[in-house]
Amino acid sequence: MIEYRSIRVALLGAGSVGSQVARLLLEHADELAARIGAKLELVGIAVRDVDAKRDADLPRELFTTDAETLILGADVVVELMGGLEPARTLVLQAIASGADVVTGNKALLAAHGPELFAAAEQVGAQLSYEAAVGGAIPIIRPLRESLAGDRVDRILGIVNGTTNFILDRMDSTGASLEDALATATELGYAEADPTADIGGYDAAQKATILASLAFHTSVPVEAVHREGITGVTAEQIASAQRAGYVVKLLAICERLADPDTGDEGVSVRVYPALVPRTHPLAAVRGANNAVFVEAAAAGPLMFYGAGAGGVQTASAVLGDLVAIARRHVVGGPGTSESTHADVAVLPIGSITTRYAITLEVEDEPGVLAKIAKLFSEHGVSVEQLQQTVDEGSGRATLVIGTHEAREQALADTVAALAAHPVVASVASVLRVEGS
């Protein structure tokens, strides 16, 4: 029997992910020790309520409410409490005390990433966060290391399982947003207050993390253009289906030149978009996640898997833990985050995209010409146009697909359409991505 040295692991939080991390550390202690060449010793679990019900059966003596004391004796601190405070303070204390940190806290990284990475770099500590984006899917490490010699041009990510479940449900059953959300809540895919998911806030936090990493640039979450799925209708989904598209909530991180100055910049944005059914992202069903990466040399890559779930996300946490523990065995400081590129984060108006617009218009002579003129006045070129006349109402439905154009020009076009006397209503506006 080999006597391994111990690496002391302190766990903060025992929710759905934390309790699975603790269980796996205890159950697979021998196998992990053999892989690492050292023992991962779980020295304690800090929680608010020692007596709360947990997803896994864990020894009661491990629990404590005193996180600060627990941290002091640890080689690695695993932060899975969520939220900004006290998570931020505890992570900074852990780094200051000489520990490495593993976190799955996307909100914390999106809000305080630069501060935490700087603190870690100063003392040579490792701050790992594979679990913060895409649950079980290895995406942080591939971006951070595998593609470190390449140039990432674009990321299209389905990074929120709740909204993907809802949109997939609407697509496959024709359900309304309300009904699909109700099903998601019933099945445990949506929380009682689903705002963070359906409002796109969760996806925006993850977009921040992905963009910062991919572009070696600090991207504050406030700079992310964010639209949720609350406005998506069953009609939009059905119409997308007929046209060979599927509606997905995408987190998009894109390198592009500032259209005014020509300087290098990046755009980071979250919105529901039309994705061609032939695109690999269209096949991502249910609550799954996938991150589609376009790199200059590697070409298109996709990383797919479970985007959430306690035990699934625990796999990502353990991967980080093992990597850190191996480094403790062999020595050497951690990998730091580089924001050397420091390029500008451009506003949404700077991007180039395509719009699919559905209008209700008066069915009278000359309408098409007026609408076409309005597009050309805004410098937007129409790729296709389909008109359906409803004899009863005396109105017609126009479905218009544009060529690529500046977002600002497209937005201005839609505003002008809405104000035009022949337009009864703008029924739907969706961007087209991934084609």
Place this chain on the structure above:
Amino acid sequence: MIEYRSIRVALLGAGSVGSQVARLLLEHADELAARIGAKLELVGIAVRDVDAKRDADLPRELFTTDAETLILGADVVVELMGGLEPARTLVLQAIASGADVVTGNKALLAAHGPELFAAAEQVGAQLSYEAAVGGAIPIIRPLRESLAGDRVDRILGIVNGTTNFILDRMDSTGASLEDALATATELGYAEADPTADIGGYDAAQKATILASLAFHTSVPVEAVHREGITGVTAEQIASAQRAGYVVKLLAICERLADPDTGDEGVSVRVYPALVPRTHPLAAVRGANNAVFVEAAAAGPLMFYGAGAGGVQTASAVLGDLVAIARRHVVGGPGTSESTHADVAVLPIGSITTRYAITLEVEDEPGVLAKIAKLFSEHGVSVEQLQQTVDEGSGRATLVIGTHEAREQALADTVAALAAHPVVASVASVLRVEGS
């Protein structure tokens, strides 16, 4: 202007991948230096013929035919020559001289992996090989690090672009194997001698590498059960299509108990198999690759991208190079390969799978009963059976899908069917995977 220290890189081989690696190193020198904190200095490129035509325009003074001398002054040696010798000797010399090594040579790793990893571990050198499997797709690093705290149960990989192109072409156009292969050759997806690809040898080498890494066990390439696609017919593809399947050449690495002893073992095998069209692997078209990984905690994951191509594969080589260079900057020895688990590699007869069998039988009373009896005598349970009678020939076609059974029992059943007097011929036998 920051003055960076140099990390001296020697390149062996300037084929489609090597010449792109050299080009990217030269073109992106500044950006790479900023990311690493040190300069990657390409000190020379060893080739057989200095005057040969290259895919990239590279300074002539970098070329040499003297690989042994070039290695001596290098911090990192990048081996992209292919083949076993002199690659093996040069890699061992590089390691002995104190250099780290990056290789994309799957044949070398499949044949001499354990020797090379042992040599690297002895001196604390890093031996990286992301480019050896799946071209640009980050799969080695995720298996080696991201899933290091999890337990990989199964890998289903489409790891050969040539055969995937051929099978996809047969599926989408109804072409014969010969015609699809001719197209692949014409388009540059198949080599003049396509044996390594269509015979499954290339996939078997990659399966060896994936299995060794996933199961922490040395898997010799001779232990891989290998069937190529040479027997796949247009009829099989069409019949698979009708039944909702697609035929893919899969590299399968699976953890399973030895059915005789109950001891833990692994099975590593390559064969064309039926994959349900709803499976994420079914959507992998053309010459693309994808590796589908099932891990105990993480659940199913998929890694998708370009499986070949000079510049694409160069991205993987550069990722390894940057990781090694960062380690040179911060210090610490390399990651070594662990084969601590050392579980048995089981023969193909040990696996459990499902068969889809097509038989031509005499159309006479009692035939079905005889066939059914034969299956039950071998302990194989039939899941579905479809009979089509050709009035003209007096023969019937039986398509039989089995439930899961031991490979040995299935193989014995097929042998008995072939010898049975009512069976005119066994037209097709394919395994079903991924359901």
